[in-house]
Structures are given as structure tokens and as C-alpha cells.
Amino acid sequence: MNAPRLGHYIGGARVAAHSQRTAPVFDPSTGTERAALSLADAVDTSAAITAASNAASAWGERSASDRAQVLFKFRELCLAHRDEVAALISAEHGKVLADARGELQRGLEVIEFACGIPHLMKGEFSDGVSRGIDMHSLRQPLGVVALITPFNFPAMVPMWMLGPALATGNTVILKPSERDPSCPLRLAELWTEAGGPPGTFNVLNGDKETVDRLLTDPAVQAVSFVGSTPVARYVNETAAKHGKRVQAMGGAKNHCVVLPDADLDQATDALMGAAYGSAGERCMAISVAVVVGDATADALVAKLATRVRALRIAAPGEADPDMGPVVTAAHRDRISGYIAEGAAAGATLVVDGRAHECTTRQGFFLGGTLFDRVTPAMSIYQEEIFGPVLCVVRVATAEDALALCDTHRYGNGVAIFTRNGGAARDFAHRVRCGMIGINVAIPVPLAFYSFGGWKESAFADHNQHGMDGVRFFTRVKTVTTRWPSGGDGASFTMPVLR
Ligand code: NAD
Numbered sequence: 001m002n003a004p005r006l007g008h009y010i011g012g013a014r015v016a017a018h019s020q021r022t023a024p025v026f027d028p029s030t031g032t033e034r035a036a037l038s039l040a041d042a043v044d045t046s047a048a049i050t051a052a053s054n055a056a057s058a059w060g061e062r063s064a065s066d067r068a069q070v071l072f073k074f075r076e077l078c079l080a081h082r083d084e085v086a087a088l089i090s091a092e093h094g095k096v097l098a099d100a101r102g103e104l105q106r107g108l109e110v111i112e113f114a115c116g117i118p119h120l121m122k123g124e125f126s127d128g129v130s131r132g133i134d135m136h137s138l139r140q141p142l143g144v145v146a147l148i149t150p151f152n153f154p155a156m157v158p159m160w161m162l163g164p165a166l167a168t169g170n171t172v173i174l175k176p177s178e179r180d181p182s183c184p185l186r187l188a189e190l191w192t193e194a195g196g197p198p199g200t201f202n203v204l205n206g207d208k209e210t211v212d213r214l215l216t217d218p219a220v221q222a223v224s225f226v227g228s229t230p231v232a233r234y235v236n237e238t239a240a241k242h243g244k245r246v247q248a249m250g251g252a253k254n255h256c257v258v259l260p261d262a263d264l265d266q267a268t269d270a271l272m273g274a275a276y277g278s279a280g281e282r283c284m285a286i287s288v289a290v291v292v293g294d295a296t297a298d299a300l301v302a303k304l305a306t307r308v309r310a311l312r313i314a315a316p317g318e319a320d321p322d323m324g325p326v327v328t329a330a331h332r333d334r335i336s337g338y339i340a341e342g343a344a345a346g347a348t349l350v351v352d353g354r355a356h357e358c359t360t361r362q363g364f365f366l367g368g369t370l371f372d373r374v375t376p377a378m379s380i381y382q383e384e385i386f387g388p389v390l391c392v393v394r395v396a397t398a399e400d401a402l403a404l405c406d407t408h409r410y411g412n413g414v415a416i417f418t419r420n421g422g423a424a425r426d427f428a429h430r431v432r433c434g435m436i437g438i439n440v441a442i443p444v445p446l447a448f449y450s451f452g453g454w455k456e457s458a459f460a461d462h463n464q465h466g467m468d469g470v471r472f473f474t475r476v477k478t479v480t481t482r483w484p485s486g487g488d489g490a491s492f493t494m495p496v497l498r
Contacts, residue, residue, distance in 0.1 A: 002036070003024070003025075003033045003034060003035050003036045004034075004035050004036070005017075005022070005035065005036050005037075005038060006025065006035045006036070006037045006038060006181055006182070006185065006205065007038050007205070008038065008040065008044060008047075008048065008202070008203055008204050008205055009185050009188040009189070009201075009202055009203035010044075010047050010048050010051050010199075010202045010203075010204070011047075011051040011198045011199050011202070012192045012196075012197070012198025012199065013192075013198070014185065014189070015047070016038075017038030017039075017040065017041075017044050017205075018041060018043040018044050018047075019038055019039055019040055019041035019043070019044055021038070021039040021041065021209075022036040022037055022038055022039060023036070023037045023039055023178045023207065024036060024037070025037050025092055025178070025179065025180070025181065025182070026092070026179075026327075026328060026329075026364075027091055027092065027363070028092075028093070028094035028324065028325040028326065028327055028328065028363050028364045029091075029094060029315035029316060029317075029324060029325055029363040030315075030362050030363050031329065031362045031363045031364060034091065034092065034182075035181075035182070037178055037181055037205050038205055038206075039178070039205065039206045039207050039209065039210060040204050040205060040206035040209075040210040040213075041209070042213060044204065044206075044210075045204060045206075045210060045213040045214065045217070048173045048202045048204040049144060049173065049217055049219050049220065051198070051199035051202055052144040052171040052172065052173050052199055052200075052202055052219075053143075053144055053171075053219050054199055055171045055197055055198065055199030055200050056141075056143045056144055056170070056171045058197065059141075059166075059169055059170075059171055059197060059200050060140070060141040060143070060169035060170070061169075062169070063118075064117045064118040064121050064167070064168075064169070065118045067117065067166065067167055067169060068114075068115050068116070068117050068118060068167060069195070070166075070191075070194050070195045070196050071111055071114055071115045071117075071163070071166065071167055071194075072115050073194035073195055074111060074190060074191050074194040074196065075108055075111045075112060075115070076194075077190040077193055077194050078104065078108055078111070078187070078190055079108070081186075081190060082101060082104060083101075084186070085100075085104055085155060085183055085186060085187070086100035086101045086104060087100075088154075088180075088182045088183045088186055089103065089104070089154055089155055089180065089183050090316035090317070090324070091182070091316075092154070092179060092180035092181075092182055092183070093151065093152070093154060093179070093180045093281075093327060094279065094315075094316065094324040094325040094326065094327055094363070094364065095278045095279070095281075095316065095323075095324055096278075096316045096320075096321050096322070096323065096324050097316050097317070099277065099278055100155075100316070103153055103155050103156045104155045104156070106156050106444070106447075107153075107155045107156035107157075107158070107159030107160070108159065109446060109447040110159050110160050110162075110163040110164075110447040110465045110469075111159055111162070111163045112447065113163060113447035113448050113465065113466075114163030114164055114166070114167035114469075115167070117167035117168065117470075120167075120467070120470050121139050121168060121470065121474065123136055123137040123138040123139060123476075124136060124137045129480075132482055132483065132484070132485070133480060133481065133482045134480075134481045134482075135478065135479065135480050135481070136478070136479050136481070137476055137477065137478040137479070138476070138477050138479070139168070139470070139474035139475065139476055139477075140169070140474060140475050140477060141168050141169030141170045141473065141474060141475075142170055142221035142222050142245065142473060142474065142475060143170060143171070143219075143221045144170070144171055144172075144173065144219050144220055144221055145165050145170045145171070145172055145173070145220065145221055145222045145223070145224065145473065146172075146173050146175060146214040146215075146220050146222070146223045146224070147161040147162065147165065147172055147173070147174045147175065147223075147224050148175045148211055148214070148223065148224070148225045148226075148227065148235065149161070149174065149175070149176050149177060149184075149225075149226055149227070150177055150226050150227040150228070150283075151177035151178075151179035151180055151281075151327055152278070152281045152282060152283065152327075152386075153282075154176060154177065154180040154181075154183040154184055155183050155184075155187065157226050158174055158176060158184055158187065159187075160226070160451065160464045160465045160469070161174075161224045161464070161469070162174070162187075162201065163447075163465065163469065164465060164469030164470050164472070164473050165224070165469075165473045166191075166196070166200060166201065167470075168470060168473045168474050170221075170222075170473055171199060171200045171201075171202075172200070172201055172202065173202045173203075173204050173214065173220070174188070174201070174202065174203050174204070175203075175204050175205070175206055175210055175211060175214060176203065176205065178205070178206075178207055179327050179328065180327075181203070181205050184203050185203050187201075188201050188202070188203045211235070212238070215235060215238045215239045215242060215244070216238070216242050218242075218243075220244060221244060221245065222244055222245035222246065222472070222473065223235060223239040223244050223245075223246045223247075223248075224246075224247050224464075224472065225239075225246070225247065225248040225249065226248075226249040226283075226464070227249075227250070228250060228251045228384070229250035229251040229384070229410070229456050229457070231250075232248040232249060232250035232251075232458070232459055233248070233250070233456075233459060235248050236248040236459035236460050240460075245472065246459075246460050247458075247459075247460050247461070247462040247463070247464070247472055248458065248459040248460055249283070249451075249452060249453065249457065249458050249464060250410075250453070250456055250457050250458060250459065251283065251384040251386070251410060251412075251456070251457065252283045252284065252285075252287075252384060252410050252412035252413065252453060252457050253287055253288060253381075253382075253383070253384050253408055253409075253410040253412075254274075254284060254285060254286050254287060254288070254410075254412055254413040254414060254415070255286070255288045255289075255290050255401075255404065255405045255408065255414050255415075256270075256271060256274065256286045256288070256289050256290065256414070256415040256416070256417065256441055257290045257291075257292070257398070257401040257402075257405065257414070257415070257416045257417070257418075257427065258289060258290070258291045258292065258296060258300060258416075258417045259292050259296075259398055259401075259416065259417065259418040259420065259423060260292055260293045260295070260296045261418055261419045261420055262296075262417035262418050262419065262439075263417070263419065264296070264299055264300055264303060265303070266417070266439065267300065267417040268300065268303040268304055268307060270415075270417070270439075270440070270441035271286060271289055271304060271390065271441060272304070272307050272308075273441065273442070274286035274415075274441035274442050275287065275289075275368075275388070275389075275390040276308070276311060276322065276323055276368045276388045276390070277322075277323065278323065279323045279324060279325065279326050279366070279387060279388045280385070280386065280387045280388040280389060281326060281327060281386055281387065282442070283412060283457075284412065284413045284435070284442045284443070284444050285386075285442075286390070286415065286441050286442070287384070287385060287389065287390060287391060288374075288381065288390075288391050288392075288393060289304075289390060289391070289392045289393070290393050290395055290401045290404055290405070291392055291393070291394055291395070292395055292396070292397060292398055292400075292401055293394075293396070294394060297372070297392060297394045300392070301350060301370070301372050301392055304350075304370055304390070304392075305350050305351055305370055308350075308351045308368040308369075308370045308390075309351055311323060311356075311367065311368045311388075313325075313356065313358040313365060313367060313368075314358070315363065323368070323388060324365075325358075325361075325363040325364040325365045325366070326364050326365075326366055326387055326388075327364065328364060329364050331364070331386070331387070332364045332365070332366050332387075334387075335353075335366060335385055335386075335387035335388075335389065336354050336366065338379065338380050338383070338385045338387075338389065339352065339353065339354055339369050339380075339389065341378075341379050341380060342371050342374065342378060342379070342380035342389075342391070345375075345377075345378045345379070345380070346373075346375075346378075347371045347372070347373055347374045347375075347378060347380060347391070348371065348372040348373045349369070349370075349371060350370040350371065350372050351367070351368060351369055351370040352367075352369060353366045353367035353368050353369035353388060353389070354366065354367070354369075355367065356368070366387065366388060367388070368388045368389075368390075369387075369388060369389040369390070370389075370390050370392070371389070371390070371391045371392060372392045372394075373392070373394060374391040374392060374393050375393070376393070376404065376407075378391075381393065382408075382409075384410065398423060398427070402427060402430060402431060405431050405432070405433060406430075406431060406432045408455075409455055409456045410453070410455060410456055410457045411432055411433040411434060411453050411454035411455035411456070411457050412433070412434060412435065412453035412454075412457035412458075413433065413434070413435040413436070413437065413442070413443055413444075413453070414431055414433040414435070414436055414437070415436070415437035415438075415439075415440060415441045415442075415443065416428070416436075416437070416438055416439075417439055417441075418438075418439070424438045424439075432454055432455065433453070433454055433455075434452050434453035434454045434457065434458065434463075435451070435452075435453065445466070447465055447466065448466055449466045450462075450463035450464060450465055450466030450467065450468035450469065451463055451464040451465055451466070452464060452468070
């Protein structure tokens with residue numbers, strides 16, 4: 001039987017694609033093809049841009065309170081359909097159901113924040129900046145914006161962008177990952193059901209060819225991107241070259257520093273969740289544990305090894321697994337390749353995920369892997385593996401640990417485990433990284449703060465969500481007002497405020 005074809009969501013309805021190009025969408029738990037995803041061509045892309053352009057003026061002219069009402073209703077519908085949306089996420093991503101529900105919850109927190117848009121969009125007013133002159137600033141939407149998202153959070157990352165983009169009055173073309181498009185398509189349906197006007201939230205499925213059209217079409221005013229670093233760099237440069245506003249989040253290699261005074265049981269619990277939750281396919285996953293002192297490292301590795309061997313790995317629908325499969329067969333093979341490279345380079349392979357019994361199953365399963373005595377020169381330390389692999393690096397001092405975090409090319413998240421407040425404060429103040437956890441392994445900022453890394457983990461100026469999201473999706477206009485009461489005559493000098 002042929003896999004069902006998935007098209008786009010344009011102008012408030014699901015539409016079949018003009019393009020004949022497709023990509024397979026798999027169920028990672030079984031390895032079977034669930035659907036054939038249409039990859040948009042120029043005709044499909046134009047249809048989405050036209051729908052978004054036609055809707056832009058009326059949506060942008062609505063009052064912020066009116067738009068917020070649609071967001072409130074959208075949130076309610078997402079909650080009412082929480083289990084259905086989580087099942088769609090798990091079926092195409094492979095993460096366990098509780099994790100999928102958690103992702104949806106974190107995404108909805110951004111929608112909740114965006115429901116406050118009448119307050120968030122308020123401008124500034126100065127009374128009497130000069131004799132009889134007032135000044136005020138306001139924020140206006142950009143128009144049509146493109147949102148390009150990765151496979152690992154098919155609900156949360158789109159919502160990071162959808163919340164502020166739609167609340168501020170823009171119309172959006174969401175280009176989700178080819179791996180798990182069903183959740184974004186369902187979110188667009190729920191938006192329409194919530195009263196979102198046709199054309200305000202479009203989903204255009206596709207690949208690089210589709211992205212390139214969005215990056216270069218003059219109707220697209222801004223591009224918000226989250227994905228891997230090489231693509232983030234490319235999107236940033238290409239969109240900027242075509243005169244667009246852009247924000248582009250990239251990959252990560254998040255370190256967790258463990259000082260000798262840390263509570264090792266607490267650190268072990270935290271590292272297990274942060275390294276192996278969602279099979280390590282999180283941009284805030286911890287993939288490197290930097291341990292200060294051999295005695296601490298010996299104790300921590302012993303605790304971790306027992307727990308990694310005991311990981312419950314199964315399909316999302318089965319009894320309460322810790323993690324599911326990885327997203328594709330190609331990704332599983334890529335991770336296995338890194339494990340082979342690490343072992344060949346001389347790292348100690350404490351637990352080899354390639355040997356786990358789950359790998360005998362049909363889907364894209366891989367066990368958890370633990371390396372010890374990893375050195376900075378190794379590819380398993382340098383590169384983002386994006387799988388269930390934790391590398392332990394041993395250092396002599398806290399300064400050495402800080403230096404490692406600072407010199408790595410990625411700077412998304414970092415954590416430190418210690419009981420020493422002074423040491424933690426000093427680390428958080430000095431480390432070159434965007435998001436810091438103190439005895440918190442995955443320090444993802446809440447919706448009312450903004451999310452973003454440093455160095456090669458993010459390009460351009462604006463972070464995701466929080467006030468940065470509102471700023472990114474609006475332009476500022478500043479108005480100077482005077483109501484003259486008599487003829488003041490012409491002035492040929494530079495106006496000054498007195
Ligand atoms: P990816 O870069 O392969 O794909 C992201 C998006 O870009 C997808 O929509 C894809 O279709 C598109 N794309 C892929 N190749 C392209 C190309 N050559 N030209 C134009 N567009 C292209 O990323 P992924 O594998 O889907 O997701 C995992 C990556 O995302 C990891 O590197 C992870 O760290 C990163 N990520 C970062 C954050 C963050 O906030 N920093 C959050 C989540 C994921």
C-alpha cells in the first residue's frame with residue numbers, strides 16, 4: 001500500500017501540493033514509512049506567500065486585544081487536543097509520550113506569554129519634549145514572515161515563533177522539518193478552528209529548495225530559523241543579503257561542570273535526564289560532563305555507568321520508557337559512526353549503546369553510550385552528535401573546566417554542579433555561553449525570558465521569545481507631534497530640544 005501523501009496548509013485549509021517531489025516520513029519506532037511528504041516547488045511557495053500577503057493587512061490592523069482572543073482560544077484547543085498532538089509528535093519524532101506532552105506545554109507557555117500582547121506592544125510617550133511638542137513610539141508588524149524549524153521540537157519551537165509573530169500582527173509561513181510535519185499541520189488546523197483568519201498561519205512543507213525561495217522572495221520580511229549551525233549560518237547570510245530581518249539559532253555541545261563538592265547523586269540524576277532524555281536529541285541536552293579531579297570522576301562515572309546500562313528504551317506507546325528511538329536510520333548510523341570514532345581515538349567506552357538489546361528491534365533504536373577520558377582533540381568532543389552519547393572529560397581544576405566551556409565553538413547552554421555559591425556565581429558571571437544552570441542541567445529559559453546561545457550556537461541579534469520575540473517581529477515608529485497655535489516662521493537651523 002502506498003503511504004498517504006501530506007501536502008501543505010495554505011489559506012486556512014489543507015491543500016494538495018503542485019510539486020511531485022516527496023520525502024518519506026517514518027515512524028522511528030517501527031522503521032515504517034508513515035507518509036510521503038510533498039516538497040514545495042515554486043508554485044506551492046507562491047501560493048503560500050500570496051495567501052499570507054493577502055491576509056497581512058487585515059490581521060495587522062486588528063487590535064492587539066482582538067488578536068489575543070484568537071491566541072487564548074488556540075491555547076484552549078491545543079490543551080483540549082493535548083493527547084492527540086503528543087501522539088503525532090511521538091509517532092514521527094520517536095520521543096516518549098510524557099516528553100511530547102512536556103514539549104507541547106513549554107510551547108504553550110510562549111502562547112500564554114503572547115496573550116499579553118496588548119501590554120507587551122505598548123510604546124513610549126514623552127510629554128513636552130520641547131515647547132508644545134510631544135513624542136511617542138509604537139511597534140508595528142512586519143508583514144509576511146517565514147519560520148523554519150528543526151525536527152527535534154515539532155510543537156515547541158514553532159510555538160516560540162508563532163506566539164510573538166502572530167500576536168504582533170504578522171502572517172506566517174511555517175516551514176517545518178521534513179521529518180515530523182503532522183504536528184505542525186494539526187496546529188495550523190487548530191489555529192483556524194480558534195478563529196485565526198485564512199492565510200494568517202500557513203504551513204509549507206519542503207526542503208532546501210523551498211527554504212531558498214523563502215529566503216529570497218521580496219514579500220518575506222523576516223526569517224526566524226532554528227536548526228543546525230551550518231544551516232543557521234547559511235540562512236542568516238542569505239536572508240540578510242536579501243534585505244530581510246533574521247534570527248538564526250544553531251547547534252550545541254552543552255557542557256556540565258561537576259566540582260568535587262557537588263552532590264553526586266543529584267548530579268547523576270540530572271545528567272541522566274539531560275544526556276539521555278529524548279535520546280539526546282535536544283539542543284539543550286548535556287553531551288559533555290567536565291569533571292574536576294580524578295576521585296570525583298571515578299565516583300561519577302561508576303554511578304552513571306550503572307544507570308546508563310539500566311535505561312529503559314522502547315517505543316513511545318510501550319510501558320513508561322526512559323527514551324525512544326532516534327529520528328531516522330541515517331541519524332542512528334551517524335551516531336554509531338561517532339561512537340566508533342571515539343573508541344578508535346582512545347576514549348574509554350564505558351557503555352556502548354550499539355550493543356544494547358534494543359538495537360535488535362525494527363525501528364531506529366540505539367542504547368545510551370557513556371565515554372570516559374575524552375580529550376578536547378577528539379571528534380566526539382568537538383562535534384555535535386545529537387544522540388544518546390555522554391562524554392566525560394577529566395580536568396584538574398575549576399579554571400580548566402571554565403576554559404574548556406569558553407573555548408568550545410558552541411555556547412548554547414552550560415551547567416555547573418557545586419555546593420559552593422561563590423564558585424557558582426563566579427562561573428555564571430565569567431562563562432561565555434547564553435544559558436547557564438546552577439545545579440540545573442537543562443536551564444531552558446521560561447517564556448517571559450528569551451532563549452538563545454552565544455558563539456556558533458546563534459547568529460544575528462535577537463533571541464527567541466520573551467521581549468526579544470516581540471522586538472524581532474515588530475518595527476518601531478517614532479512620532480513627533482506639535483499642534484501649532486501661531487506662525488513661528490521658517491527655521492533653517494538644526495532643530496534642538498529646548
Ligand atoms: P537542520 O538544520 O537539518 O534543519 C532545520 C531546518 O532547516 C529544517 O526545516 C530543514 O528542512 C531546513 N534545512 C535543512 N538543510 C537545509 C539547507 N541546506 N538549506 C536550507 N534549509 C535547510 O536541523 P535538524 O536536524 O532538523 O535539527 C537538529 C539541529 O537543530 C541540531 O543541530 C540542534 O542543536 C538544533 N537545534 C537548535 C536549537 C536552538 O535553539 N539553538 C533548538 C532546537 C534544535
